[in-house]
Amino acid sequence: MSLALATLIYEWRRYLAAVIALAFSGLLILAQVGMFTGIVQAATATIDRSRAEIMVLPAKSESLINSGSNGLPRRLAPEMYLHPEVVQVASLDGSGGRWMNTPEAGEKQVTQWIQLDIVDPIPGAVTLPVDYPEEVRIALLEPFAAVIDRSAQARLGVTLNDKATINGKTVTIRAFLDGYPSINQPSVVVSRDTLRLLGMADVGEKVGPLMVQIKDPARAIQVRNDLNAVADGRYRAWTRQELAQANEGALMKEQIIGIMLGFSVFLGFLIGVGITSQTLRGAIMANIKEFASLRALGVSMGALRLIVLELSFWVGIVGLAATAVFTFLVSLLAKSAGLPMGFPIGWVIGVAILLLVISLASGLMSLGVLKKSQPADLLR
């Protein structure tokens, strides 16, 4: 085992402050990213878990987030079937609405803006998420039936078989979903027919994004290319993964979120470098005589610097592990509070690199202390 690693393990208490500082720097960023991604994933969960390998959006849309209202001509849907591999096409529908529960005596009146999502409760429908239980599907066949995530009951002020109104029309909660929690606006799912009965369906010339199921999911990229080749500026086809990433990216690009994250990165860097470099300095000072004895025996200053940098690298690795543990615990906590988090791999890698940069920068900053390792001082 190398000197750096052995020292880190044996004197781990000395490095605890640095490790925790790194972990909090990482957590500061990842928790926010996790939350924002969680919001996006919750908002698009119904699509992400559908059978639609391909989504067709208006040509200028860059994601589903804040992309404005429906913009595809209605006649586009049948045109998709011209591609021999397309099996099913359905338009995405739904909108925002005002929710009011019907409180019984002693209950609170809840008025709340909700996101209304639709599915087609037909076995194998492209809009029907694959993880919907059969009883949910059957429940949605009933006119004016609505389902919500189990965790949204309190916020929406309803339980099973309770009635509530959406934009003044009455619906009944007929089943619960699991795994569809939402952080900001609660989402309520109804069937396409119910949406029409509520008077909220798209009836004009324009419809929402198209969900497209194809024969072989593995050929999604090819089919997407085929569709785009004949789009002629009228639409753009995306693979589902592509769109999911674009959705996550779109939120991060929101100015205020970008500023928050940028500030967190900056703060994390400052705090991380500040504490880690001080910790490393202290650790080097504590071993300065030992380092000096190595100098006396002819070990070069360069070699000692490498030892310090190696040490800072390992501190970074341990800090990374601590970040993973902290972030995992926070995400568990958040999940249990109905706030699922998502961690895009790009951000996770970015934070990992940031932490290693912080620890190596700290190592570089503490190299100066090595000058105090004067072997002549050992001769007195």
Add this chain to the structure above:
Amino acid sequence: MTSAPHRDDAIRATGLSKRFKTGRSYIEVLKSVDFDARHGDLTMVMGPSGSGKSTLVACLSGLLRPDEGQVQALDQDLWGLRTGKIDRFRLDHCGFIFQGFNLFSALTAVEQVTTVLKHTGLSKREARDRAVVSLEEVGLGHRLNQRPSELSGGEKQRVAIARALAKAPRLLFADEPTSALDGENGQIVIKLLQRAAKEHGAAVICVTHDPRLEAYADRIIHIEDGAILDDRRVTSGAHPAPHSHLIEA
């Protein structure tokens, strides 16, 4: 005050001077000292506190640049070398034993030794083998995997000696190596130094206050107030030379 050149000379210093600034004045710690030491000899440097013993050793070993004078070490002009080359010289040829043991608390006895050996370009395996041999030589074959916190003071100093000797240095410098130890452990340590001189032919230069160690010396040099007062050979020398010469009084 030095002897004539000798074929066993390991180190030969001439006109070494060293001043330190204290406040506004300078104190002259070494006053044009001439010094030599031979392979196979345990050369002891004795003298009152503050007389410049440690400073002399630092100048001889490439740790502290003298203000004036020259050091010929193993036929090289030590202070004529570039800094990096001096490091390399120490790595290749010098061992050090200090009053404090200066062992890394995180490392086991073997690791203390291999950490240095690794820098000499030995492979991990070779370094470990050499470290074990070296530790066995100082009688710590049964303490290979102990950390300093689990070793006695004498054992710690023996680890430090093993660390210094594992490189098979031609020059071995020791500054008060026994002063933190009791008499018995002091004896063990001085015998190890003596063996380094006798069996490995190193030039051992040992600074000490302890009159009990005199019995192990081949040569005793007294230094006082930065100048050599007395230099006497107490044995006939490890390598009795045919042209045995007289030491200047």
